[in-house]
Amino acid sequence: MIANSFEYSAPGSLKEALALLAEGAKPLAGGMSLIPMMKLRLANPEHLVDIGRLPELNYIREEGGAIHIGAGVTHFEVESSPLLLGKCPLLAETAAYIGDIQVRNRGTLGGSVAHADPSADYPAALHALDAKIVLTSSEGTRTLSTEEFFLDTFTTALDPGEIVSEVIVPVDAGLTGTSYQKFLQPASGFAIVGAAARVRQEGGKFTMVRVGVTGLSGNGYRARNVEDALVGQDVTDANIKAAAALVADGQDASSDLHATAEYRAHLAGAYTARALRAALSRSA
Amino acid sequence: MTTTVTKLEKLVGKRIKRKEDPRLITGTATYVEDVKLPELLHAAILRSPHGAANIKSIDISKAAALPGVVAVYTGADILGVGSVVCAADLPGLRKPVHHILAQDRTYFVGHAVAVVVAKDRYVAADGVDLIEVDWQPTQAVTDPEKALAAGAPAVHPEWPDNTAFIHNQEGGDMAQAFADAEVVVKQRIVSQRLIPNPMETRGVVADWKQADKAMTIWTSTQIPHLARSILAGQLGLDENRVRLIAPEVGGGFGSKLNVYPEEALMGFVSMKLQKPVKWIESRRENFQTTIHGRGHVDYLEIAAKRDGTILGLKLKLIQDLGAYHQLLTPAIPTLSVLMMPGLYKFRNISAQVIGVFTNAVPTDAYRGAGRPEATHGIERMVDMLAAEIGMDPAEIRYKNFAGKDDFPFLTAAGLTYDSGDYAATLDKALEMIDYKGLREQQVQARAEGKLMGIGISTYGELCGFGPSPATPAGGWESATVKVEPSGKVTVMTGCSPHGQGQETSFAQIAADELGVPLDDVIVLHGDTSIVQYGIGTFGSRNTAVGGAALFYALQDIREKAKRFGAKMLGVEDGEVVLADGHCTDSNGNSVTFQQIAGAAYRGIVIPTGSEPGLVATRFWEPSNFAYPYGAHIIVSEVDKETGQIEIKRYLAVDDIGNIINPLLVDGQLHGGVAQGLGQALWEHGVYDDDGQLVSGTFMDYAMPRARMMPWIESAHTITPSPVNPLGAKGVGEAGTIGSTPAMVNSVVDALAPLGVRHIDMPMTAGKIWKLMQDSSIQEKKA
Known part of the structure; x- marks a missing residue:
């Protein structure tokens, strides 16, 4: 270099x-x-x-019904953590899609979150998980929701002098099913679109739905319109398709060498449906 | 002197692991970057950020004043150095002068403008950032068809039509072919710009010794001797006082079959400063300034009878040359014309090649060099013709193949194919993949709404370059075999392998011929002070030409060894046989090869008319190219929802003549197929209209990764080449040439139910999805 x-x-x-x-x-x-x-x-x-070597930022632990992950934890550690694989598999599954093994061995959860690349994988999962982002500076600590944290392309709520110190995700064992589905940009391996779904069903109806999307536009987002369209509805593929088709509504889809806006929007719908289907199949 | 003769195992034909690998795997190989010399200086180069621009002024004062900067040179300083050499020539070819640093104008993004020499690479790069250039950008043109349009910006103001040459070739009677035709199919086919991307970028170290008037240049090249001749000329030095070393070279794929501005530039700097200097190309520079491949727009017309008999093929080939000619730039598309007929016996071709200047880095030889484009053209057109007349793509190929009794076969393009049995190779491929069963499966899949495709390519290529009249710098190759007094064997080849594995395969050949263990043989190459003049490595020529030169040198050694053996055994010449490392007379008495070597150097027992020593050098030129061929079949499925292509099966049956080392052959095929599939599916060197290379990093240029590759089922038929004594043809480029049409034919076949006839590469998922959208819209309208 x-x-x-x-x-x-x-x-x-x-x-x-x-x-x-x-x-x-x-x-x-x-x-x-x-x-x-x-x-x-x-x-x-x-x-x-x-800050990548600080032991204070390197932990994954369960605490008070949630999993706390230090910002210095690498993607590979997220991907292979028995705790996450057992109790928050969505985050582990998502981390496994990042870059290649070399990148996953070096790159950190906190670094990726703070960078807020619009094609990064984590934002989709973190939105779907209702994750909390902990920010720390010499002044103190504050905790934000993902929607409060991720503001725009490469733009977050971080103030100068402040770092992401921890990410908190829920314990998701039991009846919740999750999945991250990604369409890779063939050169970089970043997401052209990535969709994370987290669902619960009861009596043939959706009782909880979370959808996070990355890659489609300038900022990852939580697709509340898809969620609202499904909660309380019958678990049918027709309902999934109809709801997933809403995912790009109101988004300013990006266009570049690798995908037109039209194609990205189409993929967002297709991959949201795929994520919902896979999540459903994993919800007991 | 009697010893027990043990039968040695023949090594040729065996899967022998590469002798090169231990140093590569352990990180102890020496690349240019690893060359460290006392007082070594480091260079960095300022490059044009514009596609086309006038340089109004350059201010180097801040850079020159930076502590650690030793010198800064610009275009005004290098006028005494010869310009970049183009060895290709065509009638009427316009050759722009390509100075090693730009003068008052730059012609492409990355064009070298100034060099900063400093105590380390960091300071040199800081110095580059401090050079102030007053740029006056002008309108660039990067699309070759737009460059040909009236009113297009002139790349070189002296040639406003942007046309470097027009090359015509006719064979047979095209007018008659079209008059006789019952069906004519036309298609525009693009072979997009590709970026070779060897794992090691380029790099140069130059070390001038004034007292000896001697220059040593380490450079990452495929052609050390030719590069030495050219650089000696550019720098005005005696060729015998220039030592050029191609140390470990980390891949080339044709991109290092060239001599670039930086090589002479480092020589110039070292002579100016009387110090050694190093320049290592960054990956970004490699994208921008090392040659690109392909860059064709082909307009093809195929004329045929309704029964599938092909009558003729017409081609208008628009070649995107870039801004300058590198070593072979204008010659590459003429190779496409030569390979237009593919494996087929039709007698009529007509081709016009228009070489077009654009504001882009030059195109030149990239793995296959003109033949992949030609093969893609003919193999696509044959499939389109088959679709047009409702004939099976395998059947139409059988109908038009040159027959096995037609060899040597004179093609419509004037080449004489050496050997082959095309139908037998296709037979084998169809049988291995169960073609009939696959077609039945496809009917079923289509009934279920699946988009399944089967694509066949029966490719041919010419390699083993080649007879000297057909090459710009001699088509022969050289080999020296030096047997040491201990009987250990040193081979010096004029080839310059850089990943192909000849340190292993040539050792196999030598070990077999001399009856010595593999480990007793070493193969040296790439250093002009060690190796006799040679041509180098390109055009799949190492084994077919360099291996043949080696074979003949080994025969000379054998003959001399036998004379020594006979003398030592006290029998007449010709009364001994040399086999398995022993020279044996009719009574069963023998001496070992090692004993003979010792005697040859001891010099006491010398056969009459012979002389001491055991060394032989041969220069050997083939009488013809060698012509490998094969059948590749790809089964694919297209995801209806996303346009994503999945390769279900990849089968390659290649006929590359005799095989020296199947392991090396597999490696060459796998790599070739990877690069071919890269072109078919992902890779694209894209310039925008302003001349910016938008696919200029690995974040945007999609090199295939291991995970993107299918399993390759590989088999061979073997028709030995009669052109060389090894019967070898060449395999370095076969995979690249055979794969692209098989891939595109497969996906077009998958989408045929939607009315799709042709798809240009790269077949990205987004492009396929759009095509499906448009087709379904058309269907709804219809």
């Missing part, structure tokens, strides 16, 4: 790191998005604080 010169700090504690960040340094975790931009000299930070 022939980047511009920069200062690099690897503090031993979160407190020290936050102090440096408060002075204007930028955080580096796995570097899977930042380093490629620095390599092309499109990002030229003057001072990087390496």
Whole structure:
């Protein structure tokens, strides 16, 4: 990497790191998005604080009926965590779709969430999971919903000096079925669209539906219109199709070298339906 | 002197693991980047960010003042260095002068403008950022058909029609063919720009020694000797005082069958500064400045009888050349014309090639180099003709194949195919895949609403380049076999393998001929101070040409060894046999090959008229190309909802003549098929109208990944080539050539019920979905 010169700090504690960040340094975790931009000299930070090695950000634990995941946990750790696989399989399934094994070994949950790439995988799952994002700075800590956190393309509620320190997801064992379905961009492996579904059914009717979508537009989102169209309805494929067809409504679908807006919108519907069907098949 | 003769196992034909691999796997191979010299300087290059622009001024003062920067050179400094060489020629060819640094204008994104030399790569890159250029961008043109339109921006102002050449070739009587035709099918077919992307990018180290007037250049190339000749010319040096080393080369695929501006530029810098200097190409530079492949728009017309007899093929080929000619740029599309007839016996062709300048990096040889485009053309047209007259695609091929008794077969394009039995190869492929059963399965699948397709390609190619008159720089190859006093064998080949595995396969050939263990043989290549002049590695020529030169050198060694053996055994010349590493007389007395080698150097027992030493060099030129061929069949299914293509089966039956090492052959086929499927399904070098390369990183250029590859079922028929003593043909490009039409034919077959006749590559899911949408809309309207 022939980047511009920069200062690099690897503090031993979160407190020290936050102090440096408060002075204007930028955080580096796995570097899977930042380093490629620095390599092309499109990002030229003057001072990087390496928070990817802090033990304080590296944990996955169950606490008070939820699973707390430190921001420094790698995608591979998310993908292979027995706790997540057992109690929040949607997040593990989603992580397994990220990049390739090298990227998953280096990249971190917190880094990806903070970067808010509109084609990243996590936002779809986190929206569908009603996840909470914990933000920390030298000033203190606050907890936001995904919809409060993800604001726009590469834009989040993070303030200068603040980092994502933890992600909280619900324990989803039992009658809830989940699935993440992704249409890969063949070059980058990012999502052209990705749809995460989380459903419960009772007596042949949908009792709970969550749908998160990534890739379609400039920001991942929770597709409340699809959810509303299904809750209380009979579990039929016709209902799934009709509801999934609403997923792109009101979204400004992106268009690029790899997919036109029209095709993306179509895929969003198709993959939402696929995710709903797969989630249903997993809900006992 | 009697010893027990043990029968040695023959190595040719065996799946031998590569001798090259241990150093590659353990990370101890030496690539250009690994060359470290005392006082080594590092260069970085400022490149044009514009598709077309005038340089009003360049200010290097800030860069030159940066601590650590040693020198900055621009176009004004390099006028004493020869321009980039194009070795191809055609009547009336317009050759723009391609200076190693741009003068007052740049012609494509990535065009080299200035070089910064510094104590390390970081400072050099910082220096590049400090150069201030006053750019005056002008309108670019990147689409070759738009470049030909009236009023298009002129890439080179002196040639406003953007036409570099027009090349015509006629064979037979096309007018008569069309007059006799009962059916004519026409199609525009695009072979899109591709970006070769070898794993190792280019790189150069130049080290000038003033006292000896000697230059050493390490460069990642496929043609070390030719590159040396060209660079000596550009730099005004004596050829024998230039040592060129192609160390480990991490792939080329034709993109390193070239001599680029940076090679002479580093030579120039080293001579100026009296210090060694290194430049390593970044991946982004590789995308932008190393040649691209393909770039055809073909207008094809096939004339036939209703019974499927092909009468003739007409082609108008628009070749996107890019802004300049690299080493072979204008020659590549002429190879397409030569391969137009494919494997078929029709007698009439008519071709016009229009070479078009565009504001893009030059196109040149990329794995297959003109033959994949031609094969794609004929194999698509044959399928379209079959569809038009309601004939099975296998049947129409059988009807038109050159017969096995027709060889040597003179084609409508004027080539003489050496050998083959095309029907037998297709027979084998159809049987292996159960073609009849598949067609029945397809009827069933269609009834269930599934989009299942079966695509056949019966490809042919020419390789083993080649007779010298057909090549720009000599079509022979050289080999030296040097037997050391201990009997260990050193082979020096003029080929320059860079992944093909000749350190293994040539060792197999030598070990068999001399009766020595495989490990007793080493194969050297790529260093002009070690190896006699050679041509290099391209056009699937290593085994068919370089292997043949080696074979003849080994025969010389055998003859001399036998004379020494006879002398040592006290019998007459000709009364001994050399086999399994022993020279044996009629009484069963023998000496070992190692004993002979020792005696040859000891110099006490010398056969009459012979001399000490055991070394032989041969230069060998084939009388003809070799012509591999094969049948590839792909079974695919298209997802009706998304347009995603799934390859259900991939079968390749290839006839590449005799096989030296099946493991290497598998590797070549798999890699070739991967690159062919890459073109068919995903890869596309895309410039926008302003000349920006929008597919300029791996985030946007879709190289196939392992997970995207199907299982490849592979088999062979073997018709040995009569052109060389090994009977080998060549396999380096076969997979790339055979695969694209099989893939497109398969998907067109899948979508045939929707009325789809043709699809241009890459067949991305989005493109297929759109096609299905449009077809179903048309169906509803109808």
